[in-house]
Amino acid sequence: MASSEKLYQNEYQPDIVEYPGSALREYIEEAGMSVAEFTKRTGWTEPHIHKILNGTSRISHEFALVLEKVFDVPARFWNNMQNQFDEFTAKKKEQESFAESLDWARSFPYPALVQEDWLPDVGGKAEKKLEELLSFFGIGSPAVFSSFWDERIPAFKASGKLETCPKSVACWVRQAERIASKAELPAYNKMRFVEVLDDIRASVTEDLIQYQKQMITLCAEAGVLLLFLPQMPKMAIGGVTFWQNGMPVIVLSLRWNSDDHIWFNFFHEAKHVLQEVKKKLFIDNPGEAVEDPKEIEANNYAATKLIDAQSYHRFVATNPNPGAFEIRHFAKELNVTPGVVLGQLQHRGLVSFASPLNRPLKKRFKFENR
Numbered sequence: 001m002a003s004s005e006k007l008y009q010n011e012y013q014p015d016i017v018e019y020p021g022s023a024l025r026e027y028i029e030e031a032g033m034s035v036a037e038f039t040k041r042t043g044w045t046e047p048h049i050h051k052i053l054n055g056t057s058r059i060s061h062e063f064a065l066v067l068e069k070v071f072d073v074p075a076r077f078w079n080n081m082q083n084q085f086d087e088f089t090a091k092k093k094e095q096e097s098f099a100e101s102l103d104w105a106r107s108f109p110y111p112a113l114v115q116e117d118w119l120p121d122v123g124g125k126a127e128k129k130l131e132e133l134l135s136f137f138g139i140g141s142p143a144v145f146s147s148f149w150d151e152r153i154p155a156f157k158a159s160g161k162l163e164t165c166p167k168s169v170a171c172w173v174r175q176a177e178r179i180a181s182k183a184e185l186p187a188y189n190k191m192r193f194v195e196v197l198d199d200i201r202a203s204v205t206e207d208l209i210q211y212q213k214q215m216i217t218l219c220a221e222a223g224v225l226l227l228f229l230p231q232m233p234k235m236a237i238g239g240v241t242f243w244q245n246g247m248p249v250i251v252l253s254l255r256w257n258s259d260d261h262i263w264f265n266f267f268h269e270a271k272h273v274l275q276e277v278k279k280k281l282f283i284d285n286p287g288e289a290v291e292d293p294k295e296i297e298a299n300n301y302a303a304t305k306l307i308d309a310q311s312y313h314r315f316v317a318t319n320p321n322p323g324a325f326e327i328r329h330f331a332k333e334l335n336v337t338p339g340v341v342l343g344q345l346q347h348r349g350l351v352s353f354a355s356p357l358n359r360p361l362k363k364r365f366k367f368e369n370r
Contacts, residue, residue, distance in 0.1 A: 100142070110129055137170075153169050169235055187223050196222045200266075226250050259339040282294070
């Protein structure tokens, strides 16, 4: 190591550096002057002098030359003092900012990001985690994250056992953005997408794992990117829709892996694409009451796309207390899964969410992460 580096490392670093205005006040008092007299001697305004004495204004090079004449003390003395104070203040601010940045980095579910291979494992190196997170989000500082993502990801209200952390959602959406940035799809074709939705609806199947890749392919033909991404911790989100560079993106969470949720969420998000609200991020959060007209419209679209209103009302009128046999028969008639029928009966309050019918009628899946 060079001697200059050793000298720098061994150099005394004070915890507190006196601001120049304090030293100036001592010089004024030692000279037996009042502040008013000192102000007249300098020719500067009294408000400016008070700002320097209180530490809210710097001693400029011009003012240092004035002080040299008033106190017969070289201007470089005042300039050096001001420079040392400025450097000390900047370093202190940097240290405080760095500590806050590390706290910001610790607030993210980094282990989950590593587990999904979205970020590299850097061990316990907090500084490296900070660096990787900033790179992941493509931002220069945590302050930028707040100014950008706080507007896109709302504060969620917990509902029962459902808890959603905005930063977890931000990680999830950001990963979708990263994938979307590399996707090469044809231009979005609304008419083709409507046809695709009809084709997918006609093929609603219990074998959803096998159909997953076909759904992705069909959507891609219409210029829509469909992604299945695993949820992050504390993220009760069913799906999200956004537009990126003119391309609509649908992301389905694996939080609820039963067929009724997956099919409903898909058609719900598909409706958001058809709405073509390109500057809004639509987040499906079941833990909050639905008030947005666009969300209500998407819910109604998904429900009636799966089970038309006339057929539904006819079924419940003739089956006020349906069992597994009736639900299976009705599902076969409409070419949907029994789980889809049961899910709608539950959401409309005709069957309890804790019904023993869940186990035999709903299918659960483990999707490939795409």
